[in-house]
Amino acid sequence: MFYVSCSMQKQVIILFGQPGAGKGTQAEILSDKTGYYHFESSKVIEACFENENPEKVFEIEGNSYKVDDERKRWEAGLLNSPPFVVFLMAEKIKDLAEDGKSIIFSGSPRTVYEAEREIPLLKELYGKKNIHFIMLEITAETTIFRNSHRRICELIRHSILFSPETEKLTKCPLDGSDLVKRKGLDDLETIKKRIEIYKEQTYPVLEIIEKQGLKLQKVNGEQSVADVHKDVFKSLE
16 A cells, blocks of 8 residues: 555645635545645645734835735735745644654645746655645635535634535534634635636746756546545555
C-alpha cells in the first residue's frame, strides 16, 4: 500500500481542481488513512484573519499587505494577493517539514506566482520523487451545484457533502456543531466569479507543474466520493 511503502520518507500529495472538485473531502480521507497532515490553504488564511490584528501590515518583497484588506478580498470571492498567500504558506510548510510531517494539499498553489515559489520549496524540503500531483476533473455545472449546496460545520469547518441523507441535517454528525453556509463565498454570483478566476489564474499552474518535471495524474471527480478515492489511491500506488 502507498502509505505503508512510503512511510519512511516524507511525502507531498497535491490535490488540484476547480472549486467543488472534492479536494478537501479527498484530502480528509487520505489524511485519515495515512496520518499525513491535511494542509488547507483556506484554513491557514482564515486563521490569519481570525488571529491577527486587522490593521497589521505584512511587508513582503518590498510591498505592504494589510490583513483587513486581504480579508475583504477573501469575503468577496477574490483570490488573496499571491505574495501574502505565499508568505503564510511557506512559513507553515517549513514548520511541517522541520517536524517531519508528510503533507496533503487541498487548494494550494492557486496561482502561477504561488506555484513558482511553493513547488521549488517543496522539492527542496521533500524531494521531487516524493511529490504527487493529482487533478480532480469536474464540469463548471458540477462546481455550481456542489458549492451552492455546500455547508460546513462551525467547529472544525470541514465540508458536509450534500445528499438526500444529509439534506436535512442541522448539526455536524462528527462534532455536534451547527452546519452553516460559508457567508459570501458560496452564493451563486461568487461561485461564478470563482470559476472564472480558476480558469484565468489557477488552471495555468499546470504549466508550472510540467516545467518543474512533476507527473500529473488525472481523476474523474464526477464520481461518488468512494470511487474518486479509489482512483486517487490507485494513482498513488
